[in-house]
Amino acid sequence: MATRSKKFFSGIVKRFFGDRRHKDGKKEKDDLAAIAATEQRVFRYETLVAATSNFSPKHKLGEGGFGPVYKGRLEDGREVAVKRLGRGSQQGAREFENEALLLSRVQHKNVVNLYGYCAHGDDKLLVYEYVPNESLDKLLFSRGEEGVDRRKRKAELDWARRYKVILGVARGLLYLHESAQTTIIHRDIKASNILLDGRWTPKIADFGMARLFPEDQTHVNTRVAGTNGYMAPEYVMHGVLSVKADVFSFGVLLLELVAGRKNSTFASLPDADVGSLLEWAWKLYKKGQSVELLDPALSPAISVAEAEQVAMCVQLALLCTQADPKQRPDMNRVFVALSKITTTMTTTTTLVLEEPMAPGLPGRRYRRRSHGLTTTYTRGSTAAAPTNTAGESSSASSATASTTSTTTTSAARSSTTRVASHP
Numbered sequence: 400m401a402t403r404s405k406k407f408f409s410g411i412v413k414r415f416f417g418d419r420r421h422k423d424g425k426k427e428k429d430d431l432a433a434i435a436a437t438e439q440r441v442f443r444y445e446t447l448v449a450a451t452s453n454f455s456p457k458h459k460l461g462e463g464g465f466g467p468v469y470k471g472r473l474e475d476g477r478e479v480a481v482k483r484l485g486r487g488s489q490q491g492a493r494e495f496e497n498e499a500l501l502l503s504r505v506q507h508k509n510v511v512n513l514y515g516y517c518a519h520g521d522d523k524l525l526v527y528e529y530v531p532n533e534s535l536d537k538l539l540f541s542r543g544e545e546g547v548d549r550r551k552r553k554a555e556l557d558w559a560r561r562y563k564v565i566l567g568v569a570r571g572l573l574y575l576h577e578s579a580q581t582t583i584i585h586r587d588i589k590a591s592n593i594l595l596d597g598r599w600t601p602k603i604a605d606f607g608m609a610r611l612f613p614e615d616q617t618h619v620n621t622r623v624a625g626t627n628g629y630m631a632p633e634y635v636m637h638g639v640l641s642v643k644a645d646v647f648s649f650g651v652l653l654l655e656l657v658a659g660r661k662n663s664t665f666a667s668l669p670d671a672d673v674g675s676l677l678e679w680a681w682k683l684y685k686k687g688q689s690v691e692l693l694d695p696a697l698s699p700a701i702s703v704a705e706a707e708q709v710a711m712c713v714q715l716a717l718l719c720t721q722a723d724p725k726q727r728p729d730m731n732r733v734f735v736a737l738s739k740i741t742t743t744m745t746t747t748t749t750l751v752l753e754e755p756m757a758p759g760l761p762g763r764r765y766r767r768r769s770h771g772l773t774t775t776y777t778r779g780s781t782a783a784a785p786t787n788t789a790g791e792s793s794s795a796s797s798a799t800a801s802t803t804s805t806t807t808t809s810a811a812r813s814s815t816t817r818v819a820s821h822p
């Protein structure tokens with residue numbers, strides 16, 4: 400761990416958890432003063448009061464599980480978002496500390512940047528970079544009654560931007576799973592936890608439930624906490640947590656970005672037989688009609704190349720949401736697959752995606768894959784009908800997105816329902 404972040408980390412631990420070695424508080428005070436001086440990560444309470452006009456309601460950006468979040472401007476001109484822990488919430492306090500500890504370990508353009516923290520009596524505050532374009536859910540799922548402004552901005556979220564968001568979230572998750580100092584499982588990937596900056600770059604936020612993951616283990620058993628509609632079945636039903644739980648949530652998010660609809664509150668059903676976006680995607684996919692899943696706000700303007708991307712995204716999302724976690728690709732494969740498909744590509748790779756089985760829905764048992772079907776995407780083949788290439792892909796045991804060297808290209812908090820239970 401770099402010295403700076405080590406100091407920041409220990410500063411947070413002492414500040415939020417207390418320093419058991421120095422019960423009189425004197426040494427802690429000295430330490431914090433030293434950290435504050437060298438790190439400039441500890442914010443004075445007065446600084447945050449001034450930045451937010453004394454936490455004025457006018458500055459309020461919203462309210463999450465922890466409490467309110469305020470927009471502020473520091474004296475040096477930086478815009479910040481200040482998250483203030485609501486008083487008296489033990490659960491909140493734990494998640495708050497967790498968020499501070501984990502975020503202090505990561506730095507990536509697709510992860511929201513934590514500038515620092517402040518503890519002032521009972522008040523605990525976290526200070527983040529301000530991300531101006533709101534969270535993805537507000538744009539993606541906005542309805543008529545939510546105002547012209549937001550509807551206009553939803554229209555700005557065209558397919559090219561959505562694809563940029565998809566790629567960015569995949570890159571951020573790949574970093575958390577494979578490149579951060581220790582594997583981090585986010586556990587609550589969903590549209591309301593993706594913030595968009597002024598250039599539509601997505602930033603993964605809300606690490607309250609994230610877990611550091613022991614390097615030598617494939618999964619841990621844990622208390623279940625997450626958001627309905629995004630949680631993998633093995634996690635909901637048995638508390639089995641691995642990086643593949645995040646892959647599942649990413650798959651749901653990917654479908655939501657394509658369709659502009661929530662998985663969990665799948666109202667105004669286009670088809671009476673289906674109860675969720677996942678099921679609808681599967682149904683359309685089987686009929687070779689994946690592109691029909693596309694948000695009606697986008698479909699009139701979509702190009703042939705973009706339609707290919709959409710079809711590929713639906714298939715990839717179905718692979719990510721397979722019932723058996725072993726059948727889901729890891730984020731590296733997901734990111735590679737997504738990177739291969741650009742609408743401007745003119746050359747020479749063929750993207751081969753495995754054929755998904757029915758996606759996993761909590762409560763439904765899974766069967767192991769017994770065939771090796773794959774779908775090959777080539778430029779101009781939007782329908783991308785599955786072809787039996789058993790034997791071509793030897794890794795039938797893991798859902799893969801691989802490239803071959805052939806010739807053509809192509810290709811809630813729904814008012815946040817957090818579930819917490821012991822398996």
Ligand SMILES: Nc1ncnc2c1ncn2[C@@H]1O[C@H](COP(=O)(O)OP(=O)(O)OP(=O)(O)O)[C@@H](O)[C@H]1O
Pocket residue numbers: 460461462463464465466467468480482511527528529530531533534591592594604605812815
């Ligand atoms: N860094 C930030 N920049 C801009 N807005 C932010 C930032 N962080 C949070 N917000 C806004 O503040 C509001 C509350 O965010 P918060 O992360 O506390 O809760 P949430 O993700 O909406 O819900 P939950 O905590 O239950 O998951 C959201 O509307 C979000 O858009």
